[in-house]
Amino acid sequence: MATTSRTPAGVERRIPEAVHRRRWGILTVLIFSLLVVVLDSSILNVAMKTIASPAPTGIGATQSQLEWAINSYTLVFAGLLFTAGMLGDRLGRKKTLLFGMVVFGAGSLLCSMATSPAELIGYRAAMGFGGAFVMPATLAIIMNVFEREEQPKAIGIWSGAVGLAIAIGPIAGGLLLAHFWWGSVFLVNVPIVVLALIGMVWLVPDSRDPNPGRPDPLGVLLSVVGLVALVYGIIKGGQVADFTVTQAWLPILVGILVLAGFVLHQLRSRTPMLDMGWFRNRHFSAAVVSVGLTFFALMGVTFFGVFYLQSVRGYSPLQAGLLLLPLAAAQLLVSPRARFVVARFGVRATCATGMLLIAATFAGFLLLGQHTGIWVLEVLSFFQGTGMALVMPPATVTIMGTLPREKAGSGSAVNNTFRQVGGSLGVAVLGALLSTTYRSGIQDRLGALPAPYRGTAGESIEGTLGVVEKIGPRAAALVDPAKEAFIHAMHVTALTAGGVAAIGAVVAFSFLPGRPPAAAQEGAGTGAPENPAG
Incomplete structure (x- = not known):
């Protein structure tokens, strides 16, 4: 009781x-x-x-x-x-x-x-x-x-x-x-x-x-088909570094159309599985967008950060993982304490500051080159993790706090769905941009290679270095140009990610609440835990 x-x-x-x-x-x-x-x-x-x-x-x-x-x-x-x-x-x-x-x-x-x-x-x-x-x-x-x-x-x-x-x-x-x-x-x-x-x-x-x-099997079917098609198209576009190919844009279009049908079905249903009225709450919608954009940045930076550390700087996979620890350490330290910042400055200022910090650290990637002191990356990673930690907890609390307890599962699913789609977009879009920019930077240097190897060498820095290793000293002159091309591609990709984070800051500042939500909501529902004894 x-x-x-x-x-x-x-x-x-x-x-x-x-x-x-x-x-x-x-x-x-x-x-x-x-x-x-x-x-x-x-x-x-x-x-x-x-x-x-x-x-x-x-x-x-x-x-x-x-x-x-x-x-x-x-x-x-x-x-x-x-x-x-x-x-x-x-x-x-x-x-x-x-x-x-x-x-x-x-x-x-x-x-x-x-x-x-x-x-x-x-x-x-x-x-x-x-x-x-x-x-x-x-x-x-x-x-x-x-x-x-x-x-x-x-x-x-x-x-x-x-x-x-x-x-x-x-x-x-x-x-x-x-x-x-x-x-x-x-x-x-x-x-x-x-x-x-x-x-x-x-x-x-x-x-x-x-x-x-009542159960809503049609809603379940539409949500599953729509999300699978959308994510498949995003993944495919990232794989080939081209979202204009049929294998990418067609599934994305199908996913968007099916999800639009899902939304219409939910609006017309007497017992919808997802109450679309939640999205009329600007705090809820802005928090959901903030979560998606934060994971867009997080998955994107871990994606090209690992390649920079291993392919350009020559660290082992284990060393590369250890060098990304400041990103995790900042989140582990700051996330549980973000509530104190919110209590003083409000959700809006906290999340907007976090997104701006993420944008600034992406701009800081312009400092990274072949021989830059690795401490620069460590500092950038720590502050990037701090920015993410200032966004995720307040945004998640805002999402869940606007809903009654009995809808916590659906609210959590919305939060996690946007997080997953945002992360997939981060890897696919930023990965495609990285790959495309790298290819254009290395293409003119591949003429010295035998024709059968040029396609593989132009796909990625890993492909280039793999061909160099296979051919031997004859292709060794490609190593430095490959690293330079990757660093340029990383800079372009980081600036793009920073721009996305800056957009997130505008969304957060414009639509999130200026002070923390009330500790309790009237009519929050009665979804209290069953089986109190365990």
Whole structure:
């Protein structure tokens, strides 16, 4: 039974006392589940070269098969995020979280034992299916076990964990590959999943929407098809560095049209799975856009930052991962404390400042060259992580704070869907710009190579350096021009990303609230956790 005692803020507590007492233990369990899902998305990048090696070192995957090993996860994960959040509201968030973790763990185990690229692609899709049920549930449960006045702190820790997982993935992957076989990057998930499942069964309460309305199978179908088509087109355009090819623009167009149909269907439905009225709230919409733009920047900078460190500066994958730690450290330190900045200056000023800091650090990438002191990148990474940490927690709190508790799963799904689509756009768009600019910069220098090698050498700096290594001293003169072309491409890409972040600052300053939302909302709903005893 929910207690009626007063919190320090003088607001009647709506969380059952048994749940309230163990809320920090619940958060710890949720962060472990979050870490394993987010970390896995970045850890695979380090293992790509090993997986491409012939057996027994790897499984002989081609470049296309490696790309699909990544993209099969992303497509299923992004396509199901919103549906999974809605099902959590309807069926119970603990149930969907447990289901997602079991599927994710099983997929990880199968990936570690894959004997062919086709198996790896299929099992990665299964991991994406499970991960889609985990991400919305973690944030929704946080909203249902913490009182309003503690939610900013809890969400700050949650946001810091997301940033940390993205940054430490390459480090964890490098350490595992230094001592074990390629499948260890997947097998390591299994014991973490088992421990998280035990903690969930023991600690995490269930919660759901008491009035979920009628099922909407057509809405589910439209949302899944629309998101999968949109993300597929974005990925394809990034792969070929050209969004005008049919394989890119056609799926994007189909995705946009199907999602437009989804919106019309939701507007006409008496019991919509997504209340489109949420987007009429400018605070909600601006916060969603801020989350998407922040992850656009985060995934973009980790994408070209790793190439700069490894291909231009010659660091190993493990060293490159360690050099990106300031990005994670800043998020880990600042995210839980962003609420203090919000309390003093308001959501608008905090998020706008964070976006401007991100834009400024992207401009700072112009300082990076072949021989620049690496400390410059470390400083830029730290302040970039600080900017992201000033945006993500307040934006997420704003998104979730505008909704009643019983809609926490759907709200979390909207937050995570925009985060995932923003990240995919960051990798695809910035990656395409990087690749196109690099090609134009190196093209005139490829005439000295034998004709069969020119296409491969012109694709990327990795392709150029790979050809140089294969041909030997005759092509050694290409190394410095390749590095110079990449640095120029990185500068152009960074300035573009900075421009996007500056647009985000304008959105934040124009539409986010000037002061924190009220600690509690009238009519916030009654989605209190079920089964208070655990």
